[in-house]
Amino acid sequence: MAGAALGVVSGRRRQGKSFLLQALAEATGGMYFAATEATEAESLRLFADALVRHTREIPDAPFRDWNDAIAHLFRSFGDRPVPVVIDEFPFLSRTSPALPSIIQRELGPGGSGRDSAARLVLCGSAMSVMGGLLAGQAPLRGRAGLELVIHPFRYRDAAEFWGISDPRLAVLVHAILGGTPAYRYEFTQGDVPASLADFDDWVVRTVLNPQTPLFREARYLLAEESDIRDPALYHSVLAAIASGNTTNGGIANYVGRKSDQITHPLNVLEDCALVAREPDLFRSRRSRYRIVEPLITFYEAIMRRRWPELEIHRAENVWGSVRQTFLAQVVGPHFESLCRDFALDAGETLYGGFPAEIGSGVVGDPAKRTQIEIDVAVLAAQEPGQPRRILSLGEVKWGEVMSHHHLERLARARTLLEQKGYDTRDTILACYGGCGFTEELTAYADDDSRTMLVGLERLYQA
Known part of the structure; x- marks a missing residue:
């Protein structure tokens, strides 16, 4: 392929995107840069440092802005096609809104990408931002040769990844943690329920334990989405869905708002890939909403209501009183979704x-x-x-x-x-x-x- 090429990789957090892309860059001699939450000036300095470390070439002058940085990036990779990964791209575009337009210009006729072999990969977990990069009238629309979404493991793969052979136990674990790879080792320290009899104790010592990263993970998943400006409202909307109020009217009644007042929050949650709207196949213009991330459903249906008790290490008492709620409101609907996945396969x-x-x-x-x-x-x-x-x-x-x-x-x-x-x-x-x-x-x-x-x-x- 003549000239530089663009790819966009997205997916919810903890799915292994960064791990895979960093491994790809290392295996092919490419460059990997992970952006952080910083000002534009600091981000430029960090990017310049990463570029110098990789190319071992010092620019003639410091980058004044992203116009200089992107042009220099493409000129630095002219020999052979290698991936150049910019991870957590939404951190950069938030403080530098013109960045996608700059990339678009450099990829176009007359841009520095014309004579470059770089395979620029933009990656991020903010689904609303990443989804908008190539949508509608966005500057990069039509420029990407690759658009890849990293999904969680499907339920059979998740059971194999966790090393669970008992299908009932596999459903119970999947109803809480889904197929997110990071939860297997990093968030549970490799703790897997030994058997169906160990499941209750496993819940108490992992997801309901304030000393583990899983305990606050559901809250962080919501807080990390920049488009969510009113957390109380969004938590209430999610709690409504987790409680079985899956229609627009049911959610509105639960939240205490009019139906038209929750349209925007539902759209935002859809854009963030936290909620999915599923049409009724036999009634036109009717649909139901489903929480995509199982851990959020578990948090809203089980943990959020008893948070003060859980924070003071009363997980065993709490779990004993909410276990039936878990089976009815969490496992039951989740099992339905697994059966639809079975049909899909x-x-x-x-x-x-x-x-x-x-x-x-x-x-x-x-x-x-x-x-x-x-x-x-x-x-x-x-x-x-x-x-x-x-x-x-x-x-x-x-x-x-x-x-x-x-x-x-x-x-x-x-x-x-x-x-x-x-x-x-x-x-x-x-x-x-x-x-x-x-x-x-x-x-x-x-x-x-x-x-x-x-x-x-x-x-x-x-």
């Missing part, structure tokens, strides 16, 4: 077609004046002129043995959706059970190809 053979869209939804039952919640809905791609094909309808239960009653609810939903014009001829009814299934339901599923049971062992089977 499935190939064409499992559901009889490629799962193009996966989510949840509500099916109204006018005759009974009730609503049927579908926890895992799997839809095929929309074909022009054809009714939308539903590959599967699923119900998820973490804390109860699933029976024929749950299957009947799904069958009723299938009938109602057929009446609405969906193609349900081959729809598979799926029960996802954390506590297993009755013998009657198991025997029925063995004889019916349109009934599928997914227990914990199957959920974690690669």
Whole structure:
């Protein structure tokens, strides 16, 4: 490739971005610079020092501003293509808003990047900032040859990373810490629950222990987002979602605001990749909100309400009184999301077609004046002129043995959706059970190809 190239790497904190990029720079002879919170003048000096250490060339004059620094950077890497990583880029762009425009100019015709072999990589954890670098009318839009988002480990990979072979224990741990790599060693000092019986003690000695970094981590995740200006409001919004109030109206009622007054906080949380808005697959223009980071859900549902007691080392008493809340408000919804991930990973053979869209939804039952919640809905791609094909309808239960009653609810939903014009001829009814299934339901599923049971062992089977 002629000339310099640009890449943008982003992802929430603690996912290993810096570790990977620093290792890449070391392996290829590239340069790695980690910005800090500092004034523009100090940041320029730190950047100049890093550049001198790497190139062993001293500039003719100190950099006056980032115009000089970026131009000199590209001129310093003209021999062979190597990565030049600027980590924590939002720290720089916050004090120097013109920096993206300067990079854009130097990458363009007539810029110093024309004769450079540098592969400039901008990295950061402030998702709202990094997401905006290449969006809309942003100066760098169309300039990047790489846009990479580092995600947490998926649930099966997380269990392997933690060395947990018991699927029930894996779900419980994942419901608290998710797939964030740093929590495995740096934040728990390598402490892994030895067994399901050790789980409660593990919670008390790690995440609920004021002496561990995990204890305040959820608070820091929110505080580190520069776009969050009113922490009290945002914590209340997150607490509403963690308590099961997942619609716009439900969140507004919980917070004590009007619906239009929480639109902005929800948008900010979405931009920060802390909250995801998931559409109802069967009701247009309706959606639910879900907290993306499990540790924040655990903090808002469990820790925040009992913070004073936890700070004075009464974790064992607190955990004993909130464990059922944890199972109902944290593990239950989290298990539903894992089951949707299971469906997402499935190939064409499992559901009889490629799962193009996966989510949840509500099916109204006018005759009974009730609503049927579908926890895992799997839809095929929309074909022009054809009714939308539903590959599967699923119900998820973490804390109860699933029976024929749950299957009947799904069958009723299938009938109602057929009446609405969906193609349900081959729809598979799926029960996802954390506590297993009755013998009657198991025997029925063995004889019916349109009934599928997914227990914990199957959920974690690669």
